[in-house]
Amino acid sequence: MRSWWRVLGILLGVSVLFVGAWAEKLVVIGPWSGAEADPFIAVLDAFKAKTGIDYEYRTMRAEDLSKVLPAQFGAGMAPGDVIFMWGWWIAKFADHMADLTDVIADVPFAYVSPLVVNGRTVGVPYVVFVKPGFWYRKSFFAEYNLKPPTSWPDFISLLKRIKAIPGVEDAAASGDGVGWPLSDTTEHFILAYGGVNTFLGLIDGTVKWESPEVRAVFEDYLVPYLDYASEPIEWTSALDLWWEGKYGIYFMGNWITGMVDDPSDLGVFALPGAKAVTGGPDIFFVPKYSKRLEDAKKLAAFLMSKEGQELRAAGGGKLVVRADVSPTAYPPAERALMKALEGFSLVPDMDDTIGGEWQAAFWDQLKLLWVKPGALDDVLRVLDEKFPKG
Amino acid sequence: MRSSPRAEPKGTREGKSRKGLPLLFWRLPRRGRREEWLAALGFLFLGLVLIRFFVIWPSIRTLWFSLFDAKGFAGPSNFVALFRDREILDFSRFLRREPPWGALFHNLVWIFVHLPFTVGLGLILAVVFSKIKSWWVGIARGAIYLGIVTPLIVGGVIIRFLFDKHAGMVPQILGALGAPIPWSAGWVAYPETALLALVIGSIWLWTGFSMVLHSAGLSTIDRELYEAAQIDGASELAQFRYITLPLLRPVTLVVAAMTFLWELKIFDIVYVATMGGPGGASNVLALEMYFAAFRELDPYRASAIATLITLFSLPVGYWFARRRLRR
Numbered sequence: 001m002r003s004w005w006r007v008l009g010i011l012l013g014v015s016v017l018f019v020g021a022w023a024e025k026l027v028v029i030g031p032w033s034g035a036e037a038d039p040f041i042a043v044l045d046a047f048k049a050k051t052g053i054d055y056e057y058r059t060m061r062a063e064d065l066s067k068v069l070p071a072q073f074g075a076g077m078a079p080g081d082v083i084f085m086w087g088w089w090i091a092k093f094a095d096h097m098a099d100l101t102d103v104i105a106d107v108p109f110a111y112v113s114p115l116v117v118n119g120r121t122v123g124v125p126y127v128v129f130v131k132p133g134f135w136y137r138k139s140f141f142a143e144y145n146l147k148p149p150t151s152w153p154d155f156i157s158l159l160k161r162i163k164a165i166p167g168v169e170d171a172a173a174s175g176d177g178v179g180w181p182l183s184d185t186t187e188h189f190i191l192a193y194g195g196v197n198t199f200l201g202l203i204d205g206t207v208k209w210e211s212p213e214v215r216a217v218f219e220d221y222l223v224p225y226l227d228y229a230s231e232p233i234e235w236t237s238a239l240d241l242w243w244e245g246k247y248g249i250y251f252m253g254n255w256i257t258g259m260v261d262d263p264s265d266l267g268v269f270a271l272p273g274a275k276a277v278t279g280g281p282d283i284f285f286v287p288k289y290s291k292r293l294e295d296a297k298k299l300a301a302f303l304m305s306k307e308g309q310e311l312r313a314a315g316g317g318k319l320v321v322r323a324d325v326s327p328t329a330y331p332p333a334e335r336a337l338m339k340a341l342e343g344f345s346l347v348p349d350m351d352d353t354i355g356g357e358w359q360a361a362f363w364d365q366l367k368l369l370w371v372k373p374g375a376l377d378d379v380l381r382v383l384d385e386k387f388p389k390g
Numbered sequence: 391m392r393s394s395p396r397a398e399p400k401g402t403r404e405g406k407s408r409k410g411l412p413l414l415f416w417r418l419p420r421r422g423r424r425e426e427w428l429a430a431l432g433f434l435f436l437g438l439v440l441i442r443f444f445v446i447w448p449s450i451r452t453l454w455f456s457l458f459d460a461k462g463f464a465g466p467s468n469f470v471a472l473f474r475d476r477e478i479l480d481f482s483r484f485l486r487r488e489p490p491w492g493a494l495f496h497n498l499v500w501i502f503v504h505l506p507f508t509v510g511l512g513l514i515l516a517v518v519f520s521k522i523k524s525w526w527v528g529i530a531r532g533a534i535y536l537g538i539v540t541p542l543i544v545g546g547v548i549i550r551f552l553f554d555k556h557a558g559m560v561p562q563i564l565g566a567l568g569a570p571i572p573w574s575a576g577w578v579a580y581p582e583t584a585l586l587a588l589v590i591g592s593i594w595l596w597t598g599f600s601m602v603l604h605s606a607g608l609s610t611i612d613r614e615l616y617e618a619a620q621i622d623g624a625s626e627l628a629q630f631r632y633i634t635l636p637l638l639r640p641v642t643l644v645v646a647a648m649t650f651l652w653e654l655k656i657f658d659i660v661y662v663a664t665m666g667g668p669g670g671a672s673n674v675l676a677l678e679m680y681f682a683a684f685r686e687l688d689p690y691r692a693s694a695i696a697t698l699i700t701l702f703s704l705p706v707g708y709w710f711a712r713r714r715l716r717r
Contacts, residue, residue, distance in 0.1 A: 067684035176579075178665055231555065231579045232668075241556065357686045368669025371572070371580050375669065382669075 025056040026295050029080035031282070033059040034236070035259045039315020046311055047302045053295050062086050063178055063360070069093070078287035081296035082303075087115055087283050088355035090123040097122035098286040098293060103300045110323035111346065112281045125281030126303055127318035131184045131349070132277050132341060133270035134172070134249040135242075135256055141267065146248070148269035152221070155272055159228035162248030171228035173247035174370055175235030179363020182232060183351045184278065185251040186366055189222045190214070192274035196347060199276075203353050209383040218380070223373045231371050254337055258317025263333035268340060277341065280349040281321065354388065361386040449700070455693035468694035477670060477678060478695075488582045489671035493678040494698075496585055500653045500674070503589050504596070509646050511593065512600020517634060519601075520608050531601070538598035546662025549591030553577035560587075578664050581671035588672055592659055596652065600645045607641035608634070644713075647706050654703050675699050 032040055037059065044055050060068075062085055069085075072078055073096040090097060094117035101121040104114055115123030141147065144165055149155035162171035175181035191199050194217045201207030207214060230238070230247060236259075242250040243260060250256075257263045270277060284303070286296045302308045309320040313329040319338070320329075327335055351359040365379040458464055472478050480492040489496065515534060519527050537545070551557050555576035565574035572580035577587035611634065619629050657676035660666055666673035666681070675695055683692035 067680075070684070070687070179667070231576055233555070233576070237556070357681075360681070360685055364665070364667040365669055367579070367667045368581060368671070371668060379669070 025054045026082070026292055026299060027056050027058060027080040028082045028299070029058050029060050029065065030084040030284075031059065031061055036255055036317065039258055039312060039317055042315055043303065043308055043311050044299075046308070047299055050302070051298060053298065055299070061178070062089070073287070073289070076289050078289040080287070081290040081292050082284055082286055082299050084126070084282055084284045085123075086352055086355055087123055087281070088353060090115055090283060090285050091117055094118070094120065094122045096287055096289070098288045098290065098297070100124055100286060100297065100300055103297050104304050107304045107321075108323040109321055111279075111319070112321055115283060123283040123285045124300060124304060125283050125321050127282050127312060127320055128279055129253045129255055129282065129318055130277055130279035130337075130341060130346065131188065131251070131253045132268050132337060132344075133188060133274070134251050135266055135268050136249050137243070137245075137265050138267045139265050140245060140248060148267070149272050151272045156224065156228075159225070159248075163228055165248070167245065168248060169241075169246045170230040171248050172225070172230065173238040173242040173250045174230045174232050175238040175250065175252060176232030176367065177235050178360075179232075179367050180351070181235050181238075181252060182366040182370055183362055184253065184349070186222060187278050187350045188251065188271060188274065189225070190217050190350075191276050191278065191347065192271035193217045193221045196276050196345070199347060199350065203348070203350055205387055209380040209387075215376075215380060218376055222369075223376060226370060226373050229370065232367050254319070254334070255317040257331070257333040257337065258315060263316065263331065266333055268337065270344070274344070276345040276347050278349045279346045280352055282318070356388060358383075358386045358388055452693045452696050452700075455689055456697040459690045464690070468690055469698070472691075472694055472698060477673065478675075489585055490581065490669055490673065493666075493670075493673045493675045496672065496674050497654060497656070499585060500589055500592075500656060501650060503586075504593060504653055505646060505649050507593050508596045508600050508649055509642060511597045512602075512645065513604045513638065513642060515597070515601045516604035516608055517630065520605065534594075534601055535598040537595040538602070540595060542595065542658035543662050545592070545595045546659040549588060549659060550578055550663040552591060553583075553587040555579075578672075579668060581668055584664050584668060584672040588659055588663055591663070592656070595659070596649060600649070603641055603645050604638060607638045611637050644710070647710050650706050651703055654699055 028044060030037070030040060037057070041057060044057060048054055058080065060079075065083065065085055066089055068079060069083075070093070073093060078096075097120070099120040099122070100114075101116075104121060104124055107114075109125070111128050112125040114121045114125060136146075136148075144161070146158060146161060149158050159171040162168055174185070187199070190202065194213055198207055198213055198217075202209065202214065233241065235252075238247070238250065239252070239256070239259060241247060257266060260266060284300070286293065286300060290296045303312075304322070306322060306324060309322040309325050310329045312318065313320045313325055313334070314331065316331040316334050319334065327338060330338070351362050354362075361382060365382050368375050369379045456468055457466070459468065476482075476492060477490075478492050478494050480490060480495070483489070484491040484495050491499075519531055540548070553560050553576060555561050555574075558576070561574050561577060572583045577583035615633050615637075616629055619633060624632070655676050656674055657680065660672055660674050660677050661680070664672045666677045676699065679692050679695035679699070682688050682695060
């Protein structure tokens with residue numbers, strides 16, 4: 001009998017220790033995984049070393065979080081203490097967020113501003129991504145004597161030449177997450193050949209998807225491009241295939257610099273004629289239901305401190321938001337990107353700005369368009385039908 | 391629970407009291423049986439409480455919500471809207487053009503293709519494996535049964551890779567045989583093949599269930615029936631047709647009913663493999679309900695879809711429950 005008590009005691013002790021160890025960790029939820037997450041993990045490690053506060057990083061996509069969080073908030077709970085999420089979504093659920101006004105009072109923001117709702121800072125932009133255009137390997141272009149295009153016919157000619165190279169499956173790789181890299185490509189085409197005003201009009205609903213100017217962008221530019229683009233491939237697999245030379249160019253955001261073996265081999269060009277590129281912040285919030293609110297605020301403060309931001313800048317893949325971080329803090333690939341973006345204006349990412357049901361419909365319809373360009377009429381109709389009313 | 395030796399009152403077995411009232415309203419049993427009832431209730435209490443809070447109450451609330459919209463009581467208008475919604479039923483495309491045909495039609499395709507295949511394949515495999523005595527039978531059985539113990543989320547990932555252009559076995563083989571696109575490309579990327587990929591992939595995931603139940607059914611058939619048939623000169627096919635098939639009929643019906651219910655509420659595989667796309671070409675009712683609830687944040691439409699799924703399941707569920715009660 002005594003031995004049973006002993007076993008029970010040990011089990012209880014182990015459980016308490018386990019639960020204690022688990023409970024002590026600050027839970028950080030972000031969208032990045034693998035190589036893309038490494039620079040952020042380095043910042044979290046620095047925070048742990050400095051404060052002694054242990055953390056657990058969990059990868060969760062914003063589209064998954066959007067389905068989990070409302071129910072959790074309804075129960076007065078949250079799955080994490082610091083969570084990265086879409087800006088429009090944070091604004092919609094602002095009542096459930098802790099006020100971070102004091103935490104970021106001294107941060108000199110560049111590019112973007114914190115998300116303030118009813119005088120409360122509910123979302124803090126941590127880093128900025130840009131989607132500058134099509135990436136290529138300098139070594140690949142040099143081997144086949146290819147050059148970035150300077151005009152639309154030049155671009156089509158480049159696609160034809162790449163497609164003709166033996167071993168190349170298609171000229172351009174099309175990455176697919178839940179449809180978002182396709183949306184980035186589409187937005188780039190609209191910006192380049194529809195113009196910034198059309199682009200912004202589509203965001204605020206004053207321009208219809210079935211309008212002649214938008215239809216022209218699709219019919220005259222995007223659909224012809226699809227003849228040279230692959231079917232949607234899971235985007236990290238597409239990255240590997242493109243890097244191996246199965247595809248010549250790949251449209252992706254600047255986080256790609258942190259995901260390839262040799263960032264110095266990367267080159268990028270925007271579509272000829274483009275004057276603007278899309279970009280936006282990765283925003284985090286602290287739920288007011290966090291059981292470790294003060295520690296979460298400490299982490300938020302560290303992430304936004306000059307030390308934390310410089311550390312993140314050194315990891316590459318994103319631009320940090322503090323204006324007082326020197327360009328020398330970035331790796332060479334980011335510095336080259338910043339130089340390449342001179343003269344371009346930055347506009348907000350369309351689907352992240354509109355959000356909601358429309359965002360999901362946009363992704364899904366583009367997946368259809370990519371393999372069925374003939375479905376263009378249906379695609380544009382659905383995008384107008386699904387656009388938020390009012 | 392051991393049954394009482396006392397004779398049961400007339401009508402009890404039919405679920406009715408002597409006055410024709412349902413069993414639930416029948417007068418309290420006599421002392422000996424009352425103790426048994428109390429013991430049974432004691433065991434059932436926790437389960438009943440859980441069912442009350444986690445099944446009955448949410449079901450009633452779902453039904454209630456389905457009759458409302460953001461402005462107030464809406465009557466059946468949510469259901470009318472569903473049947474007019476192209477995402478649920480698209481008559482203009484169904485069987486005329488490639489999917490999307492609407493989530494309900496996609497569920498029907500699932501039922502018409504997946505159900506006969508899994509039930510039939512499970513039956514055939516169970517019979518074949520019962521005839522063969524070899525070392526590989528156990529391995530083959532295990533491989534088929536693996537589908538049923540694989541979490542459906544994992545199943546969805548497997549399907550996605552199975553039909554992937556680069557990693558997938560199916561497009562690679564078809565490509566080598568000279569099949570055109572989309573058969574030699576990523577099936578889940580094309581509207582013509584996305585739904586089919588999911589249905590075919592899920593046949594493996596569910597056939598194990600059918601096979602195991604049929605195997606169990608086979609073991610209950612008296613071997614003497616086969617011996618007598620052999621003496622009478624019946625062929626293997628005749629034995630199957632006139633002994634196995636009729637005697638397995640109750641099992642086959644149960645498997646078909648369970649498979650039907652599984653197909654109506656199919657969600658995980660679709661969510662993981664295609665998210666209902668491309669362009670809604672593989673969407674199903676349960677996924678549409680999920681999108682309505684958590685993406686559109688529209689509990690009323692979501693409740694209407696949930697009620698619709700329940701209504702479709704109800705006849706089969708009712709038949710199933712009656713069958714068990716009769717036993």
